[in-house]
Amino acid sequence: xxxxxxxxxxxxxxxxxxxxxxxxxxxxxxxxxxxxxxxxxxxxxxxxxxxxxxxxxxxxxxxxxxxxxxxxxxxxxxxxxx
Amino acid sequence: xxxxxxxxxxxxxxxxxxxxxxxxxxxxxxxxxxxxxxxxxxxxxxxxxxxxxxxxxxxxxxxxxxxxxxxxxxxxxxxxxxxxxxxxxxxxxxxxxxxxxxxxxxxxxxxxxxxxxxxxxxxxxxxxxxxxxxxxxxxxx
Numbered sequence: 001x002x003x004x005x006x007x008x009x010x011x012x013x014x015x016x017x018x019x020x021x022x023x024x025x026x027x028x029x030x031x032x033x034x035x036x037x038x039x040x041x042x043x044x045x046x047x048x049x050x051x052x053x054x055x056x057x058x059x060x061x062x063x064x065x066x067x068x069x070x071x072x073x074x075x076x077x078x079x080x081x082x
Numbered sequence: 083x084x085x086x087x088x089x090x091x092x093x094x095x096x097x098x099x100x101x102x103x104x105x106x107x108x109x110x111x112x113x114x115x116x117x118x119x120x121x122x123x124x125x126x127x128x129x130x131x132x133x134x135x136x137x138x139x140x141x142x143x144x145x146x147x148x149x150x151x152x153x154x155x156x157x158x159x160x161x162x163x164x165x166x167x168x169x170x171x172x173x174x175x176x177x178x179x180x181x182x183x184x185x186x187x188x189x190x191x192x193x194x195x196x197x198x199x200x201x202x203x204x205x206x207x208x209x210x211x212x213x214x215x216x217x218x219x220x221x222x223x
Contacts (some may be wrong), residue, residue, distance in 0.1 A: 081133075
């Protein structure tokens with residue numbers, strides 16, 4: 001098992017009830033595995049879309065990207081910059 | 083210049099960063115908060131570390147594509163009133179075509195890639211997250 005940091009922003013932070021946490025997953029895992037664990041730990045995140053945008057260590061990635069212990073996964077609501 | 087700021091954007095600061103005697107064309111884009119449907123302001127938030135890194139990557143790509151151009155952008159965060167700028171981009175190049183193209187490239191990349199979110203504040207006290215895909219999530223005052 002490895003610990004992965006998880007960050008929530010904007011509406012997703014409201015759903016999760018926090019902006020930062022950490023979850024334990026079997027590593028190496030995928031971003032999708034981390035999100036599945038997040039849905040178990042934070043009931044409010046069941047309101048997340050099936051395939052939310054995600055970033056791994058500050059870069060947008062696909063949900064099949066590999067995650068290792070100590071990595072940071074961020075769940076990103078639809079982007080609205082500008 | 084800081085790419086992210088919580089203070090009003092002054093376009094003159096951006097111009098000073100990009101203009102020079104060898105660059106004869108300068109293009110400036112500003113995005114300002116609209117008064118749609120009783121909106122009084124928009125609260126911008128960001129994944130700041132990633133937003134900074136992403137802006138650096140976008141500007142680097144613009145620099146590679148238009149090597150003779152200089153491009154800068156500043157995005158404001160926090161609550162911004164109607165009529166005030168949330169973003170400004172300045173691109174200067176030897177000729178106007180490259181200045182327009184670089185400026186356009188940067189704003190389109192920002193729209194697609196910058197981890198920034200906005201919450202509309204309305205006159206009646208309600209707020210809602212803005213989802214560019216069209217969904218609106220409204221909250222009470």
